[in-house]
Amino acid sequence: MAGDRSPAPGSAHLDARLRGRLTAHLAAWLGRWPGDGPGLTVVGSAARVAPGWDGRVYPLIGVSSPESGVLSVPPGTEAAVAAALAAGDRRGVPAAAGLAGRWFSGVFRWSIAPAPLPEAGEWVAAADPSVPAWLRPFGGEVLVARDPGSGEHLAGVGIKRHDAYGRELAVVTTDRARGRGLARRLVAQAARRVLDEGAVPTYLHDPANLGSAKVATAAGFADLGWQVHGLAEG
Known part of the structure; x- marks a missing residue:
């Protein structure tokens, strides 16, 4: 029907x-x-x-x-x-x-059904010289979005590989590229890859970070009332 x-x-x-x-x-x-x-x-x-x-x-x-x-x-x-x-x-x-x-x-958010958003980036080795410094510590491959004309880096996602089944996603967008929906598309794209590889994608953020919350929700990571607890410096 x-x-x-x-x-x-x-x-x-x-x-x-x-x-x-x-x-x-x-x-x-x-x-x-x-x-x-x-x-x-x-x-x-x-x-x-x-x-x-x-x-x-x-x-x-x-x-x-x-x-x-x-x-x-x-x-x-x-x-x-x-x-x-x-x-x-x-x-x-x-x-x-x-x-x-x-x-x-x-x-603490997790997803088994990322939003079906169009892909926005390409996977590149974290050690590649073109990768921004903040993405290099993640190792493996990272997901990057570049300006199609200048090749300038606009946004990226790194993966914290905690264990065989858990992959935490971290996303950053440059100031000039904000408002284009890049972050949500990259997070959904990375989440689909994590699921394809046999793990579950997670997404953590400060409750006061409303921008990060909007990205997570739009990418298919609903807020189900879960929390993460830890140690902060200072």
């Missing part, structure tokens, strides 16, 4: 398989997923003292959905951190874990 939008045969199974990638990613990234119910379940994980996607150590990472959450901390600090959370003192979590810095929470 014309206009019929009912799910295609087998789509429910496909969605379950793709969502399974998110579960596998969070279990690997945090050390466990899901949590034990409302609030944050504290787990000690060796991943918190090992190098992350860029070679740096990320000693405090958490993710929470509307149903449950997990806060991953260095082994041996679980009890102290759990006590701070039980007292309602999230700002005291870093000190309880013996860490400098302050607690922050952001928006």
Whole structure:
């Protein structure tokens, strides 16, 4: 029937398989997923003292959905951190874990159905001399959009390869190229590639960054009430 939008045969199974990638990613990234119910379940994980996607150590990472959450901390600090959370003192979590810095929470988004936007960039090796300096640390290939006339870099997406199933997207647009819809098209394009490669794309941003929120929503990353928690400097 014309206009019929009912799910295609087998789509429910496909969605379950793709969502399974998110579960596998969070279990690997945090050390466990899901949590034990409302609030944050504290787990000690060796991943918190090992190098992350860029070679740096990320000693405090958490993710929470509307149903449950997990806060991953260095082994041996679980009890102290759990006590701070039980007292309602999230700002005291870093000190309880013996860490400098302050607690922050952001928006955690993921997508198994990126928006069908037209492609806007090309994949280039991060080490290519033409790639902007901010994209090079991502390694592998990065997605770049250039001015068709001058070849000037306009926008790009780097991928934080956290583990076999999780790929976090980061996008930046130059000032003069803003307002063209480049960022949303690049994010959707990168997300489709991540899914094709067997992982799940994620997108994190500060709640106050309304521009980033608009890009994520337009690219097919809905805000489902999930949060990411971590350690900020200062």
